[in-house]
Amino acid sequence: MTARYGGGERVSTKTKLAAELRILGEVLLRARERAGLKQADLAAKLGLPASYLSKVESGTRRLDVIELIRIAEAIGVEPAQLVGEVQRSLRGTA
Numbered sequence: 625m626t627a628r629y630g631g632g633e634r635v636s637t638k639t640k641l642a643a644e645l646r647i648l649g650e651v652l653l654r655a656r657e658r659a660g661l662k663q664a665d666l667a668a669k670l671g672l673p674a675s676y677l678s679k680v681e682s683g684t685r686r687l688d689v690i691e692l693i694r695i696a697e698a699i700g701v702e703p704a705q706l707v708g709e710v711q712r713s714l715r716g717t718a
Contacts, residue, residue, distance in 0.1 A: 644714065646683030651709045652695060653681040659699045669698040 656666055656677075663681070667674040679685035680695075687695075696703040 641686070642683065644710075645686060647713045648687070648710050649681040649683040651706055651713060652699075655696075655699050655701055655706060655709075656681075659701070661699065666695070666698055670694060 656663070661669075663674045663677045667677050670676075676685070680687060692706065693703045696706050
């Protein structure tokens with residue numbers, strides 16, 4: 625059966641970026657741990673459930689730039705530092 629409006633072979637952006645999302649999650653996890661925060665502590669600072677951070681750190685939830693900034697601020701690091709870490713990891717130079 626074909627898709628009604630085409631796109632039957634489309635792949636979601638989340639699927640396309642699965643490896644990159646895992647890297648982002650790993651970077652955020654390391655930053656949180658360096659800050660001495662547990663998931664529950666950071667989630668409370670953000671006013672979000674711990675399951676939200678669990679999904680982010682496991683790479684199963686995408687972030688927008690505003691969410692990344694909020695997480696970085698709650699951890700106490702500059703967003704640019706996190707982005708640089710992700711970029712180095714993507715290049716394989718971390």
